[in-house]
Amino acid sequence: MTQPLAKPPRKNPVARTRQPTLPPGARSRRALGLAAAAAAGRFELQVCGDCGAVQYPPREVCHQCLSENLAWKPVDPMGRLLAVTTLHHSNDLYFRERLPWRVGTVRMRAGPSVVAHVHGDCQEGQDVRLALKLDRSGQAVLIALPEKATPHMEDDKTLRETSCDPKFRRALVTDGKTAVGLAVIQALLDAGATAVFAGDPETWKRNAAFDALCQDPRVQPQALNVTDTDSVERVSRSIGGKVDILVNTADYEREGGILHNRDLIKARDALDVNCVGLMRLARHFGPAMAGRAADGVNSAAAWVNTLSVYAHANLPARGIWSASQAAALSMSQCLRSEFRPSGVRVVNVFSGPIDHEWEQLTPPPRVAPAAIANAIVRALKDGTEDVYVGDVAQEVLARLRDNPKALERELGS
C-alpha cells in the first residue's frame, strides 16, 4: 500500500528553494511517437502493418519482417513483472535526488520486454498494467502499475512525478466568474487543492455563484483582469510564489468574421484577452512557477489553457474569436517550450461550444462547464498535455486528421 502524502508544512521563508532538475530527455525522433500517445493519455506502441509484430523500443523498420509500415496503435498494456531492482545509485542528478527508485523488466502480453519505472505496489512475478506517462522532461516513460487500483496509489512517486495532481497544491483560476471558471474552482477544491485563488476581473459586478464559492475558506478572491497589466503584476507580487497550478479561464467570445465587421474593437478585445492576456499572465507568474518546479509536495506543476477546438481550424461565423484562439494556441506552444527546462507542464484543454451565454444561438451538443472542469482535473491527475472535451471537439479533431481541407470548407458552409 502506498504511504499517503502528508499536507506539506508552511514553507520556511529563509530556506533555499530547490532548483528543478530533469530526468534524461534525449530521444530519437521515432521514440517521440511515445510522447504523442502519452500527451493524449493513450497507450500505443508501433505495430507492423504487414506482420502484426509489436515493436519496442521504437524502430525504423519491423524487427521481424523489415517492413517500414509501422503505425502507432493501441496495444494490450498488461504484462508480467519479471524482475525488479531498487536503485540506490544513479548517474543522473534528477534521480539522485529521488533515490531509492524502482525499475523493472516487464514481459508484455503483446510481445516485447520493456524496462519500466515500477510503482511501489507492484510485486515481482505478478501481472502489471503498463501506462505511458510524460515525465518532468516532457518525454514519455513507461510505468508498471498494479493490476488493480490500490489505496493512495496516485501518491507513489512514480505517479506524483509524472502527474500534476491538484492534491495539496494551490491553484489560480484567472477568471473565476466565467461559467467555466466557477466550475474549475469547484473541481479543484473537490480534487484536494489546499487553496484556490479566484481571479475577479470585475469586482464591481456581483455574481451570486462566485460569492457562494468564496465562502469556502480555501477560496481567496483576487482582483485580477488579464487585460490590465497592473492588476496582473499586483496579484503576481502578492501570491505568485504560491501558485502551483494556473488555470487560465479568461475568455472573450464574440460572433462575427472579417468582411462584414467594420470596427476592430472586437478583434482587439479578443486578442487582448485571449492572446495578450495569456502573455501578461505568463510574464508575471511564469518565472516564479518555473523557479518552484521542484519545491516539494506542493511544487509548481502545471499551466492550463482553456482553448476552443477552433484554435485548430477557423470557424468563420466566429472568425475573429477563432483567430484569437489560434494565436493563443501558438503562444501556448512557445510557453510549453519555455517551461520545458523547469518541468512545469503546459496543458491545453480544447473544447467544443460551451454551454454558456455567449453560445446562446449555437445548437447542441454544447459542453457543460463542469465537463471542462472535470477534464482539467483529470488531465492534471493523469499528467496528460492535450485534452479534447466533448463530442464536437473530438469530431473536429478527427476531421482535421482525416482531411484538413474538407474541414476548412465545411466549417465555412
Add this chain to the structure above:
Amino acid sequence: MTRAGYEGVVAAVPVTVPYVRYSIHSAHWWLGRALGELLRRSGVAKHEVDGLCVSSFTLAPDTAVGLTQHLGMSPRWLDHIPMGGASGVIGLRRAARAVQAGDASIVACVAGDTNHVDSFRHTISQFSRFAQDAVYPYGAGGPNASFALLTRHYMRESGATREDFGKLCVAQRDNALRNPNALMKKPLTLQQYLESRVIADPIHLFDCVMPCAGADAFLVMRPEKARELDLPSVRILSTIERHNAWPEDPIQIRGGWTMDRDEFYAQAGVGPRDVDFMQAYDDYPVINMMQMEDLGFCDKGAAPAFVREHSFTVDGSFPFNTNGGQLSVGQAGAAGGYLGMVEALRQLTGAAGKCQLERADIGLVSGFGMINYDRGLCTAAALLARSDA
C-alpha cells in the same frame, strides 16, 4: 561446410599499459602507448605493422581511421570493433583470418580508453539508441541497473545466492593481489563483500567493476615470423562469435555461446575438461556464472553448485580470471574486452609472473559485450593453446 582452422597464425606479445582510475589524457594517448609498447617489446618496426584492429569507446569523434594518421601508420588492413567486452576475442579472430589470407602480415590488436572524471556518465547516457530511448530515462542506473535485473532473475531461476557471487569476487581479488597492475590492492573477505553497500538490489558495491583508463594489446602474425623475432606465441584452436542470440527470451538467462558451443569444442578437438583455465568477461559476477554454464563447464542453472565446488584461484581448482579480472583490476572501457585475452596469452607463454599457473596448456577466453537495450548482445569465445602443446 566446415570452417577453416587457424593453422599458420599465432598471437603474441601481450601488453598492458597500466590502468589508472582517472586520466587527463585522451584515448589516443592510451592506444598510442599500447602500440609503442608492442613495437618495443617485439622489435617490429612501425611500418612493418600492416594491419591494425582498434576498440575504444572514448576515441570519438575519431575511429580507427583517424588513429592511423594520429599514429603515423599506413596499414593495408584496418578494422574497428565496437563490441565492448567481446572485442578481444573478435579482434583476434578477425586479425587471424587477415593474416591467414595474406591480407596483412602483422596485425596490431589494440584496445584502450581514457576515463575522465565525468566520462563514464557521458558514455552510458549515449551508449546506444535503444539505451537512450528506453533504458537511460529509467533511473539512469547504467549497467548496474541492467545487471541488477538480470541478476535478480538469474538468482530466482538458479537458486544462486549472494554468497556464490561473493565467492567469485573474493577469489578474483585473491588472484589480483598477485597482479601488480590491478587497481584493487587490498584483500577482500566474503564478509566485506556481503556487507558492502547496496547499489541496485541485489547488486552491491563489490559486484561492480570500477571504470578506469588503460589499454591492452597483442600482435597476430605467422608462426614463422614469431620464431624469427624470437617471440613466444600462442596457437588458436577455435573461436566463435554470436550477436543478439535468443531474442525471444523475455529476459537474458543464456548467451550466444550456447548456439555455437558444440562447433566450438569440435573445431578445437578438445572438451571443457581439457581446459586448464578460463578468462571470462566479468563486469558482474552473474555473467561469470552464465559463461560457466553456457560454455559447458556445468549444466544450465548448475553454476551455483559448480561455484561451491571450486576455488577459482591461481593455486586452486578451476583457475578463473587469474589476473583478478575487471572486478579487481578495473574496467578500462573497451580494454576490458582485452583483459582476459592478454592474460591468457601470458599464461600460455609462461609470462604471467606471480599469476602464472603450474599447468597452462589450453585456455579459454570468453567475451561478452554491449548492453544495447536490456541484454548483452555480443558473445564470443576462443580456445587457445601453448605453441608446443
